[in-house]
Amino acid sequence: MTGPGTPVERVSPVPKVSRADALSGTDFGRLVQAIDAEMAAACEDEYGYRYQFRPSDSESYKEVMKDREKAADLARFLFKNRRQIIAPVRGRQYDWDKSLWRGFAIFTGLMRSALPLGAEEILSWLTALKRDCDAGGEGRGGRHIRLNEWPVGFMVQAVERAGKKEPLSENALEGLRELLTWKEMTRDNYYGTDFAKVRTRVEYLIGAAAGAKTEVLPYRKLSGDHFGETLETELNALPPDEAAKWHRVFNLASGASGSKPTKKYLDHARELKDDLGKDWVRSHVQNWMSHALTAGTVEVRRAQTFEDQEYVWSENTVFTRSNVVLLKGLVWICQGFQDARTINLVADLCEKSMTKVPGVGSAAQATANACLWYLEVTPGAEATARLSRLSTAIKQKTVQKKVAEIVARKADAAGITTIQLAERVVPTYGLTMGEKSVAFDDYTLSLRIEGPGKITQTWFRPDGSVQKTAPKFVSAKTSLKDRLSRIKAEAATIKKVLTSQRDRIDRLFAEDVEWPLDEVEAHYVGHDLLCRISERLIWDLQTGSTRTGAIWRDGVWQDVTGAKVNTADDTTARLWHPIDRDTDRVMAWRIRLAELEIVQPTKQAFREVYHVTDAERSTRIYSNRMAAHMLRQHQMATLMAARGWRYRLMGAYDDGVDDQWATKDFVTSDLTAEYLLHTNWDEDNWNDAGIYLYVGTDQLRFSRGTDRVPLEEVPPRLLSETLREADLFVGVASVGNDPAWADQGPTPEARNYWQSYSFGELDGFAExxxxxxxxxxxxxxxxxxxxxxxxxxxxxxxxxxxxxxxxxxxxxxxxxxxxxxxxxxxxxxxxxxxxxxxxxxxxxxxxxxxxxxxxxxxxxxxxxxxxxxx
Missing domain, CATH: 3.30.457 (Copper Amine Oxidase; Chain A, domain 1)
Structure with a gap:
């Protein structure tokens, strides 16, 4: 930037002056030393990277900030002596004196503050920094500070603040135009200044000075994925006033940082909703989220600059980094919206965000975390029900852990257990005992739940006869067409909820929960949604010392003979389990269910049972029943995650492990199940990412804290269910199940295992x-x-x-x-x-x-x- 009266600092050779010399002998030098020492003392990390030093930790800094003129002079002092105090030419980043990081922190803090600095003065500093970085330098290994490491964004904001006090001069505007020519403005740096945001702000300042009518910074980081391009197309077609509303929302959303929103962020969101109208914001955010749910995977070109070298590569993605942040902010803005559509869209977005992208990982982990935050702070059964569904729908253990913690906090707040909370928030979707009718003029569409994942939809004419397809007039009338679309979407949701509820109930077999009978009748067999699952299960009813297996049929409890079971106010109920009954009673129930043509939603009468064997009495504290199998690691890990086991994929890399205990905790027991997995270093046993393809199984045991628990002391139902899950892992993930693996095993031992498992003795599931x-x-x-x-x-x-x-x-x-x-x-x-x-x-x-x-x-x-x- 040049021009009459413009203060331009020319780059001269780096003076041979040490940092200590630059700080000695002046009041500002001694002040910097004091702030430096106080920041260093407040930093608990011995390494002390730049982002860990905070000027606010220094009392000397707080004191100088009380005098803004003095603070501005301190900024001038630091910049004038930047090559000694902040940015001498240096070698490797890891060898850099941490006091220099602290110098950076002081200067950055000052640039963030409203100081009496002129626009032209700050712009001259930016020009000087650019020349420093372009010129390079000598000493300390010969590497210079990169421009993105400087607080360029805060410095441009300082120019904007100065422009509000006094119109920007032509010299200042020329300096801003020069910034737009910098090659750095088009780079995506690995860290540091976000030059895309800087460019947007500079363009806004130039436009505002030229008399442009826009009062809102245009948001220009949408493109790069299907979601962003869809929004960009819609945005470009809008009139300026409407587009400005979109930009306001996007600008706020794109500023989402941290694991959860600050009070200041939520205050801004509240003001925005009040200004634009809550209904307007709600409907538009819902529309934008709907676009995100349909976004597909795209291959994008990445280019980043590091150590002054640009690196270019391609990768698959669903959302660009900027759109991940945008979606995160949009979810935060939804705080306070408690309608069912918003809740379900956010929950669906959470599932979408945790979709795995090959070679990348989760599509948008940060967005998923924002969704979980929203579902936690949103009161009501709808949000909690969706959390419960996410616990089974998402397999990543980190998300499962967060969901479990959120549900536990909600349960504590309600004064009930997590099991009680999960069963009390199941929605009914307007069903009556599993059925629902929706009028379409004189025609009726009937929905009926047949089982998990299965809903029949039947059309009835005005005379009550069945029609195979939807009447033609439905598609011709917009309101009816929209109604049908909503019903179909709701039916799809009900299927998912039924599947997740079936899986939740199946997990309860290990927990051995006992309910008052009235709770079972209210939340299970009498629940308008769950009735279709619960009425097909056998329940163990106990009144006094009398225990009776029963099913709910025609509004009463019936035993295995079909006789009515009398109950009392103190009757309790448990899920019936075959391990508690002799063989004759189990067979009687199997025959009874067959006579009634009842298809159980999960195995119960035919459930596999696992008693302690003589071999396990000999080994005492562990079982080898599920040992010596060869499993596909990724498939096994997915199965474990779905059933609440904690397991981390093992790989052939520096911090990989050769053995690992997969573990599982229980809600109603203080025991922990542990299953040992191991691998080997066969060169064909890992994928391109270094993750082992196959693992071997070993012993299974139970612990209470650090103590090993003898198998005979483990509750029979819990032991049986744990061994059943281990048997499931083997039965599903074993390479012996693959018909094409006979001649593909990596070693003779592996091929022998395949032959042995494929045609060997039967496991519990096969029996x-x-x-x-x-x-x-x-x-x-x-x-x-x-x-x-x-x-x-x-x-x-x-x-x-x-x-x-x-x-x-x-x-x-x-x-x-x-x-x-x-x-x-x-x-x-x-x-x-x-x-x-x-x-x-x-x-x-x-x-x-x-x-x-x-x-x-x-x-x-x-x-x-x-x-x-x-």
Missing amino acids: TRREVLQAVLPRLRIRDVAHIEGRFLIVDGRLNTYKIHLGSSNVLMAPGDRYLCIVPGRVTTAGQVALPFEGDTRLSVILSKAMMLADDDKIEAPDIVSQPKR
Whole structure:
């Protein structure tokens, strides 16, 4: 920047003056030393990086700030002596004298304050800094301070403050125009000054001086992803007055920093909502969030400057960094909005933000954290219900932990347990005992819950007859069309809620919760949404010393014979568990449920049970029942996270580990379950990110604090459920389940394990499948060509005889037990086979393979047909 009267400091060789010499002999030098020492003493971190030093920790700094003229002179002193006090040419960042960081902190603090400094003076400083950085220098290894390390943004704000007191001169405006020509203005730096924000503010100042009518800084950081480009397109089509409202919201939202909003931020948000209108802000933020929920993954070019070198690369992303912050701020602005649509949009955005992007991680972790904050501070059952759903919908353990902490705080505030809170906030969505009717003029759309994830939608004509599709007039009338869209969206939400509630109830089997009967009737069998799940479960009712298994049917409790169960005011209820009953009673309930054609939402009557074995009595404090298996680590980790286990992926990197205890705590017990996993250093056992592909299983044990608990002292239900989960991890994640893995194992040992697991002894889940197949096989069309023999379902096809393993579902052909590879994608569904419970996809695969192989002469897939002919 040049011009008449413009104070320009020319760059001269760095004087051979030490920092100590520069500070000695002057009042300001001694003041800087005092502030320096007080900041150093207040910093608890021995390393003391720049951002950890705060001038506000210094009493000397506070004192000088009482005299703004003196503070301005201190800023002038620091800048004049910057090459000795703040920014001498230096070597590696890590070797830099920490006193220089403190010098930076003092200067930055002064630039943030309203000091009597002129616009041209500050701009001359910026010009001098730019020349310093461009010129480089000597000494201390020959590396200079980069421009983005200086508080350029605060200095431009100081220019703006000066311009409010006195119109900017032509020299000042010329200096601002010069700033826009700097190459740094287009760079995305790894840290330091956000030059995009600086550029926007400079353009605003120039425009305001030229008489532009805008009173709002334009927000220009939307582009770069689908979400931002959609908003940018809508924004560009708006008239100036309406666009200015968008810019105001975006400018506030883009300033969101920290883990939660400050009082000052929320005050600004409240003022903005009052000014623009709460309904306007609410509807627009809802619209913007809706766009975020539909955003897809894009490949973006990244360019950042570090150590004066620009680095360019490409990566996948859903939201740019700036849009992650923007969404975070928009969520914070929603504080105080308690309507169902806002709550559900924020919760959906939380799920969207935790979507995994390959090679990157979560799509927007900071936005997800903001969503959790909003759901915590928003009162009412709706927000808590969505938190409960997030605990199962999101698998990342960090988010699960935060959700658990938030729910615990809400429960404490209400004076109830987390289990009670979770069951009391389940929404009904206007249903009446699982059903709902919506009028469309004279036609009616009926919604009926059939089970978790299944809702039937039926249209009825005015005369009560059924119509297969929606009436044509619905799509022709905007109000009816919108109503139908809302109903469909609500039905989709109900499906998700039912699935999460089923999973919540399934986890209660391990907790062994006991309820007063009236709570079960209010919050479960009598709940308008949960009734469709709860009425299909068996409940253990206890009155005095009498215990009776019962189901809720036709408005009364019935025992296994169908007789009414009499209850009293003191009757309690628990979830019935087969480990508490003898085999005859379990079989009686299985028969009763089959007679009633009840499909249980989760395994109960057919639930696997695990008693302490003689081998476990011998080992005493640990079980080897689930040891020596080879599992896919990522799949296992996902399963663990969904069931409340804490586990961190193991990798072949500097701080990786070779062994790890996966752990799980319980709400109603002080015990902790621990499952040992280990890996090896086989060179084919990790992916590009250095994460092990496979891990081995070892012992499982229980602890109370630091004490190991003998297995026989663990409550039978808790022990059984924990071993069942470990069995599930093995049963789902074992490489032995993969039909294509037979010849792909990285080592001979791994291939031997595959052969052993694929066709070896049955685990608890496979034993249950055998029992179910024995019950349903006589009702299937393949009953004359199929039978169970040991651990296999034998199928006599027209070309060959096949043996389907009841554990892995892998297939052998007779004669000679030749392996037949059939991947599940080649198998059709099992048709209308009535199974006694939902959720066992392996059983469906076994039945589908059996039906296909029974007609093996009709198989057309070449990769399957060629194998029996060998």
